[in-house]
Amino acid sequence: MIYPYIPHTDEDRAHMLEALGLSSIDQLFEVVGEDLLLEDSVPIAHRRTEDEVQRMIDSIAQRNIRGIPFLGGGCYDHIIPSTVKALSSLPSFVTAYTPYQAEMSQGLLQAIFEFQSMICEITTMDIANASLYDGAHAVVEAALLMVSAKRGAKKVLVSETIHPFSLKALKTWALGSEYEIILIEEVDGVSDLSSLPLTDDVGGLIVQSPNRYGFIEDYTAIAEQIHEHKALFAISSDPLSLAIQKTPGQWGADIAIGDTQSLGLSLAFGGPTCGYMAVKQPLLRRIPGRLVGMTSDREGRRGFTLTLQAREQHIKRERATSNICSNQALAALMTTIHLSSLGWAGMVEAAQQSYAKAHYLAHHLSQLPGLYVLNAHPFWCEFPIVFTDAKRMRKFLQELRNEGIFAGIRLSALTRRAEDELVLLVAVTEKRSREELELYIAGAQRVMK
Amino acid sequence: MSKILDTLRYSKDHEWVRIDGDKAYVGITDHAQDELGEIVFVELPPLGERYQKDEEISSVESVKAASPIINPIEGVVLEANEDLDGSPELINEDCYANHLYVLGSFSQEDYDALMDSSEYASYLASL
Numbered sequence: 252m253i254y255p256y257i258p259h260t261d262e263d264r265a266h267m268l269e270a271l272g273l274s275s276i277d278q279l280f281e282v283v284g285e286d287l288l289l290e291d292s293v294p295i296a297h298r299r300t301e302d303e304v305q306r307m308i309d310s311i312a313q314r315n316i317r318g319i320p321f322l323g324g325g326c327y328d329h330i331i332p333s334t335v336k337a338l339s340s341l342p343s344f345v346t347a348y349t350p351y352q353a354e355m356s357q358g359l360l361q362a363i364f365e366f367q368s369m370i371c372e373i374t375t376m377d378i379a380n381a382s383l384y385d386g387a388h389a390v391v392e393a394a395l396l397m398v399s400a401k402r403g404a405k406k407v408l409v410s411e412t413i414h415p416f417s418l419k420a421l422k423t424w425a426l427g428s429e430y431e432i433i434l435i436e437e438v439d440g441v442s443d444l445s446s447l448p449l450t451d452d453v454g455g456l457i458v459q460s461p462n463r464y465g466f467i468e469d470y471t472a473i474a475e476q477i478h479e480h481k482a483l484f485a486i487s488s489d490p491l492s493l494a495i496q497k498t499p500g501q502w503g504a505d506i507a508i509g510d511t512q513s514l515g516l517s518l519a520f521g522g523p524t525c526g527y528m529a530v531k532q533p534l535l536r537r538i539p540g541r542l543v544g545m546t547s548d549r550e551g552r553r554g555f556t557l558t559l560q561a562r563e564q565h566i567k568r569e570r571a572t573s574n575i576c577s578n579q580a581l582a583a584l585m586t587t588i589h590l591s592s593l594g595w596a597g598m599v600e601a602a603q604q605s606y607a608k609a610h611y612l613a614h615h616l617s618q619l620p621g622l623y624v625l626n627a628h629p630f631w632c633e634f635p636i637v638f639t640d641a642k643r644m645r646k647f648l649q650e651l652r653n654e655g656i657f658a659g660i661r662l663s664a665l666t667r668r669a670e671d672e673l674v675l676l677v678a679v680t681e682k683r684s685r686e687e688l689e690l691y692i693a694g695a696q697r698v699m700k
Numbered sequence: 701m702s703k704i705l706d707t708l709r710y711s712k713d714h715e716w717v718r719i720d721g722d723k724a725y726v727g728i729t730d731h732a733q734d735e736l737g738e739i740v741f742v743e744l745p746p747l748g749e750r751y752q753k754d755e756e757i758s759s760v761e762s763v764k765a766a767s768p769i770i771n772p773i774e775g776v777v778l779e780a781n782e783d784l785d786g787s788p789e790l791i792n793e794d795c796y797a798n799h800l801y802v803l804g805s806f807s808q809e810d811y812d813a814l815m816d817s818s819e820y821a822s823y824l825a826s827l
Binding site: 402481 | 761
């Protein structure tokens with residue numbers, strides 16, 4: 252059927268223009284400056300039917316190469332139970348936005364409350380918010396919280412080993428604001444925390460573990476040192492890793508942040524994902540974003556409600572801790588359903604299998620000539636390998652790709668640093684089968700022999 | 701009609717100050733608590749810090765608003781009224797018996813510049 256996907260007929264438009272007292276659509280847009288208007292129309296072929304456009308897009312999509320991904324760098328191919336898609340696509344949930352007539356939506360509020368409870372349990376923190384836009388946004392909000400919570404704070408210390416995109420977001424956000432980002436350098440791929448410049452105007456320190464290279468960092472005695480200076484300590488983590496590594500709460504952090512992509516969110520070309528933030532009790536009035544609380548109604552029945560809204564921008568105006576008045580509702584729901592399906596035991600199993608399989612592959616790759624596995628520090632599901640020359644690295648990626656394997660991502664694609672040119676980040680999740688690992692190892696052996 | 705005590709001095713931001721020896725007690729006035737409505741949280745200032753006159757020192761949240769507390773006289777925070785932590789409604793019950801915090805080494809000059817009860821009464825009438 253020939254069907255235009257813009258539903259207005261010429262007659263409809265004529266009616267609308269008449270009602271507005273205008274003679275043409277161009278006249279409607281006269282208020283827009285001339286320099287902003289396109290002189291020619293948008294370069295898209297005209298007069299295609301919905302069906303034709305669908306076919307055209309399908310044929311573009313067909314050109315995607317399907318392969319076995321060993322890709323990470325912040326986005327990982329974990330197993331997602333079918334319950335996630337089945338339940339999160341219920342019409343009553345499919346509005347990717349925070350509820351505004353909030354208490355009408357008891358089901359969604361309960362789901363958010365469960366999300367908050369799960370994030371608290373995973374991070375061993377006291378209070379979690381209803382989610383943030385993504386992991387990078389969570390880092391930004393942590394920095395804002397640090398400068399607002401401490402009187403006279405004008406600096407935030409940030410480790411160079413956090414995800415390059417988070418760092419970029421943070422630098423953008425800090426532009427023109429009244430605080431400054433101080434970079435803490437790395438040594439051998441982990442944060443160098445040996446002499447933190449903890450002056451009186453420092454609001455806190457932000458670190459990440461597993462860090463941008465996949466390494467697990469050691470934060471022994473760091474929290475105490477920071478607290479002595481009345482500053483705050485924030486740790487960003489892949490939440491799945493917290494099933495088996497020391498949690499932000501256990502390290503003594505005040506703020507736990509990260510991205511829940513590893514918990515039920517598909518790769519989807521890198522997004523959208525979902526950020527989380529959890530804090531210790533003293534920061535209850537300062538945590539940004541929506542908070543859902545549990546209460547009971549007049550008849551004593553359990554109910555859920557948005558709570559502590561005086562923190563938020565629509566009440567506190569310019570003095571609010573943050574300008575987020577929303578949350579990442581649908582993605583947070585997916586994470587909640589994912590975790591409900593896995594349970595704690597399932598989450599631990601996914602984390603342990605990711606660890607075991609990543610270490611199995613790292614071990615076999617370390618036997619090969621022409622490359623070495625960086626293993627100065629413990630890692631979880633992702634590790635860097637370094638090639639001795641660029642030609643071999645290219646050949647490695649090309650030949651494995653020919654065999655249907657995406658062998659890893661170039662670190663330099665994330666960091667844009669020349670010194671990272673020969674580094675490949677390899678990620679292995681519980682989803683990779685023994686056969687897939689053997690295929691990778693056999694391919695690598697052929698290329699590197 | 702708001703309650704005003706003759707023994708206190710007042711700021712334009714509706715804080716009261718009472719001097720007791722070398723300590724200055726600071727709270728919010730009856731007019732302020734009435735405007736705020738039911739108070740649900742009082743943020744207490746950190747101890748040992750020196751605050752200038754007119755500097756934002758803490759905040760009070762009610763069911764309808766969150767308002768900053770503007771420090772009325774320069775001084776060092778000696779004590780914060782911990783009773784308010786669990787029972788912020790004490791301010792609604794008796795705002796003059798329940799101070800927010802206590803300042804030491806305060807500025808006598810700043811104190812002298814505050815309004816007395818009759819000045820504050822006419823200030824309120826002018827609003």
